[in-house]
Structure formats: structure tokens, C-alpha cells
Amino acid sequence: MSDSTTENDGYVLIVDDEEDVRESLRDVIELEGCNAVLAASGEDALEILAERRPCLVILDLMMPGMSGREMLEQMRREPTLSDVAVVISTSAPERAPRGVPILPKPIDLGALCDWIHRSCTCSS
Amino acid sequence: MFANGGDAGGALSRVDWSRSAVGPVQDWPQSLSTAVSMTLHGRAPMYVAWGEDLIQFYNDAFAALMGSSRHPAALGRSARETFAEAWEVMRPLIETAMAGAPHELRDPHLPPLALHTPDVADGSWRLCSGPIRGEAADVRGVLVTAVPVLARSGGGPDEAFFRAMFDNLPELAWSARADGHIDYYNRRWYEYTGTTPAAAEGWGWSSAHHPEMIDAVLERWRHSINTGEPFEMEFPLRGADGEYRWFLTRVRPLRDGDGRIIRWFGSNTNIDERQRTEDFRDRFLGILGHDLRNPLSTILTTARVMIRRPDTPPEAHKRMKRIVTSGVRMQRMIEQLLDLTRARLAGGIPVTLSDEPVPLAPIALRIVSEVRAANPSSIIDLIAEGDCAARIDVDRFEQVLSNLVGNAATHGEITRPISVTLEATDEWTFIAVHNFGKPIDPSFMPQVFNSFARSEKPHGRSAGLGLGLYISERIIHAHGGRLTVTSAADEGTRFTISLPRARDE
Numbered sequence: 001m002s003d004s005t006t007e008n009d010g011y012v013l014i015v016d017d018e019e020d021v022r023e024s025l026r027d028v029i030e031l032e033g034c035n036a037v038l039a040a041s042g043e044d045a046l047e048i049l050a051e052r053r054p055c056l057v058i059l060d061l062m063m064p065g066m067s068g069r070e071m072l073e074q075m076r077r078e079p080t081l082s083d084v085a086v087v088i089s090t091s092a093p094e095r096a097p098r099g100v101p102i103l104p105k106p107i108d109l110g111a112l113c114d115w116i117h118r119s120c121t122c123s124s
Numbered sequence: 125m126f127a128n129g130g131d132a133g134g135a136l137s138r139v140d141w142s143r144s145a146v147g148p149v150q151d152w153p154q155s156l157s158t159a160v161s162m163t164l165h166g167r168a169p170m171y172v173a174w175g176e177d178l179i180q181f182y183n184d185a186f187a188a189l190m191g192s193s194r195h196p197a198a199l200g201r202s203a204r205e206t207f208a209e210a211w212e213v214m215r216p217l218i219e220t221a222m223a224g225a226p227h228e229l230r231d232p233h234l235p236p237l238a239l240h241t242p243d244v245a246d247g248s249w250r251l252c253s254g255p256i257r258g259e260a261a262d263v264r265g266v267l268v269t270a271v272p273v274l275a276r277s278g279g280g281p282d283e284a285f286f287r288a289m290f291d292n293l294p295e296l297a298w299s300a301r302a303d304g305h306i307d308y309y310n311r312r313w314y315e316y317t318g319t320t321p322a323a324a325e326g327w328g329w330s331s332a333h334h335p336e337m338i339d340a341v342l343e344r345w346r347h348s349i350n351t352g353e354p355f356e357m358e359f360p361l362r363g364a365d366g367e368y369r370w371f372l373t374r375v376r377p378l379r380d381g382d383g384r385i386i387r388w389f390g391s392n393t394n395i396d397e398r399q400r401t402e403d404f405r406d407r408f409l410g411i412l413g414h415d416l417r418n419p420l421s422t423i424l425t426t427a428r429v430m431i432r433r434p435d436t437p438p439e440a441h442k443r444m445k446r447i448v449t450s451g452v453r454m455q456r457m458i459e460q461l462l463d464l465t466r467a468r469l470a471g472g473i474p475v476t477l478s479d480e481p482v483p484l485a486p487i488a489l490r491i492v493s494e495v496r497a498a499n500p501s502s503i504i505d506l507i508a509e510g511d512c513a514a515r516i517d518v519d520r521f522e523q524v525l526s527n528l529v530g531n532a533a534t535h536g537e538i539t540r541p542i543s544v545t546l547e548a549t550d551e552w553t554f555i556a557v558h559n560f561g562k563p564i565d566p567s568f569m570p571q572v573f574n575s576f577a578r579s580e581k582p583h584g585r586s587a588g589l590g591l592g593l594y595i596s597e598r599i600i601h602a603h604g605g606r607l608t609v610t611s612a613a614d615e616g617t618r619f620t621i622s623l624p625r626a627r628d629e
Contacts, residue, residue: 020419021421024421024422024426024429025425027425027429028425091421094474105418106417106420106455107421107425109425109428
């Protein structure tokens, strides 16, 4: 597909308020050969998204300030971001919005790698 | 005439009678003067309603029965006005006497008058009315006398008995008129709230409510009064010590023969301990679910990345694997504790059944493959006969089957195969997991599905918390099915899941 909205900068955006979670996910993504960009809040993530379009967003739900759910709704309203692949990584899967893939914490590494391979051309 | 007539006499003497329907006192007929004088100077509770307008006179003893919402405003006023909202109850008493015949009102028709007065605390009253005739023998007014209802000797329990019973209930209890005006509270209510009958009567109870809840309570209560629907709600009530505690309040209507509501009966049950337990449960589930899983996720992810990275030295691998194995065990324990808490404290393990029957053989194959991979030396046979499908929660069903097959691999005799058998009848689908291993101790059988039950500590490290079978049984129970077990030395051990057969509707 050559449509400009589907082009991406070949990076995975990690949105989680816990630094250790962000850093451990970065390790996985870099091990798979992709670049990771980290955001500690939904607000920061939206700023990054406005600049560059990722191939995949790994999104925590429960964060202070803007929740993952709110951030997802904003992304869905933005035409250039509405089709970006998003997977929700949460320790409370029962509270996740319907219709979005979920990676429950503790994260299954195999399932995460599947998502990276499926969504990103950067992965080895 | 009003002199020595007590407070009521004093109040009557201050009325400007020339502007009332009965006219100035000097023009009153002899029959009215006599009736009013008799009433004011009598000791028994007495009441007079005079003329077409039913202008009211009564003595101090009767004033106590009128309640603070009516007395003293009722003196010199029309009975129709004073009892407007309860007129249907009072009318026969007055109008029958005005028509020339005596009449009586007794419980449960009495309640339009205040029930909770110090004088009647140990009994209740019967109202007797009769005509007052004028000089031409025509009926000009009505005399009402209140007679205490005395305890009967023998027979059923009397009113005093019931009042004593209500006063000794551990719950707060009360009763309201059809319009919601509360005119009776039991003793516990006064003890708990520290209020007085005068302050609490009618709608005065609202002062015991939390300011943030009162609007919602009033809205629901008014809805019940308007529709006749029973009322049920949980809210805090302030105690005499100033502390709010949670109560479950239930109110039911009492209807007459025509289906009209004549009373409301309410009770407030203290559920504060329960509320605290629920708050604790929610906090506990939050800690388990969120606060523990997050750091565990970081531990496991980091260790797994280290195992995968080509630059990790080989001797670090087995140590990283140890971290992962322990972390996974911890993860399983967290899941089990979450399930236990849901099953015990949150009304059961939540199960979302599929809309359509799901074929069970592919699920069984998946689970068997996983257990084979984790236990390479075990032999596990899978036998599926017939069309085995059921409406299930797939994740939860997998959890049960994984637990049963995993247990069979742990406890089964290594040289003999474990079998997983699927069978269907018209009404049930059966999934049986069988192993030849040391049988379950017969004395332990009744506890197999209890929480924290374990027949013996397995050698080496323990796999979990001894909650697996308890949780599995609860999950199958939530499916409307059964989990059973048989075990004997020569037959081995067989766990059987029975699920109601999916039927065409």
C-alpha cells in the first residue's frame, strides 16, 4: 500500500506511566530489531504521534491524567492516526474497552513479538 | 368555659370566635357549650367536631394524640382541613356520628393520629364517636373519646405485645402514612439516631441522612409513594455519636381490601460491616490485579529478554530461567487469589458464556498439547466421541481443563497413559480426565473441592496454593454444570466435567 496515511516511521510507541515497564518493553522491541519511543503519559504520546506515525502503539490503560482509553478515543478521531495498530497492555483486562486487542500483564513475550512482526516491517 | 381547661383551654380562649363558623361564644347553643366544657374538664382524651364545618375542640389529653404536626393548629379549625390527607380514614368516624350513629376506629385505622406519644408507649388507642344532639334532637356535632386498648387476657398477642416486639428489634423500624409522613419509629431508631419523636415525625428523619445522599433518597422514596413500588436502597445514617454508618433500607406498602395503600412499613438494617468488607475486597482485588501484576510483568519481561539476547553469557541463562519459572508460579498464584476472592466475596467467578455452542474437541487438543509440551514424559490420549459442543466461556473452560490435565500429569503413574475423553448425550456433554496414579485418600475426598485443600505436600516445590480444584469447580458451577471425582486403587482417578447440552431453541 502506498497511501501516505499507512506509511510509518518504523517505530513502536510505548505508553506507560511506569518507567520500569517502559524500559523492559523497549528491550523487547529493540531485540526484535525495531526502534522504540517511550511516552510516560497519554498527553506526551499524542504530541509524539502528531509528529511521526508509528507502526504499533503499546498502550497502558490506567495512567494518571489522560487514561489510555481517552487517548485511544482521540487517536480514533484523528484521520491520520485512526488506523494505527494499537494493542492494550493492562493489568486489569476486564476494564479494557471492547474491540481492541489486549496483552494482559504480565506480558506474554511471544504474543508481543507476534504483534511486532505483524505490524512492523522493521522487525527481523 | 375555657378556664381550668389546661393548655388547650388557654388556646381556645385566644381564638377570635366571632370570625369563625360557630360565631361568638355568647351566641353558642347550650349543647355546644356543654360539650366543650365537658371535654376541657375531662381527664380522658376527648374531642368535639361541631357543625357542618366540623370545627374542632379537644383537651390536653387528646392533644398528645394529635401529634405536633396538627396540634395546636387544629383547635378552632375544620376537621376536614386538619385531617385532609387522612380524611378517608377519619371520615367514617365523624360522618357516621353526624348521621346519628356511634362508630369506632381501631388499629390499623388509628395511625393517622400520632402513635408514638409517651402516654401510649405501652398500648394503643381506640377512637369512639357519637352524636351530640341539639335542643331539637337534631345532630349538631360529634364527640370522640379515645379509649386505651387494654391487654387481652388469653387469645393472641395484643397491640402492646407487638409494640414491645418492634421496640426490641435489633433493626431500626418505622411506619408511615400512605403519603409518606412517618408517624412511628421504634425504640432502636431513637436510640441510634439520638433524635426525639417531635424532631423526627413526618419528614424530620432527613436530618439523619448524609447531605450528599439525601436528594437521591428523597427522590427514590417519593417515587415509591407515588407508584406504590417497594423501596430498597443502601445509604448511610448518622448515629447519635455523629458517625455515619451504612444501612440497607427496605420499605413495603400495606394495602386495604381494595388494593389502596394504607401504611408503609420500613426497616433499616446496619450493613456497615458488610460495606467495609466490600471496600476491603475491592481494594484487595485492586492490589492483586494492578499493583502486583505490573512489577511482576517487568521482572518476567526483563528476564525473558535476557534469555533471548545473544550477548547474555550462557551461565546467566539458567539463572534467568529460574527467575522466569518463579515469576510464572507467582503469576499463577496471583490469578488463583484473584479467582478465590471473586468466588468467595464478589458473588462468584464471572463467566461470559458464548452465544453459540463451541466445539470442545479443538480446545481439548490445544490444552493436551500444552500439557504434553510441559510434561514430555507423560503419555496423554485424547478421545472425542460424537458432536461435543457447549456454550462456554472459552478462557475459563481452558483454565479448568488445563488444571485437570495438569494435575493428572503431576499425579498420574508415568508408565500408564492419561486419558481425556469427550462424550455427549442428549442432555449433557461430559469431559473426563483419567489417570492411573495413587488414588485420593478416601478421608480427603469430601474436601477435594474446598479452598486451600491439599492431600499432601507434593515433593519439590509446590505448584500453587491448593486452589486449583476449588476454582475449577466454581467455574463449572457458574456454567450451570458439575465437576465430580471418583478415585480407587484399581480404577485410578477420574474427574468429570458435566455441562448442560446446548439445545436448539
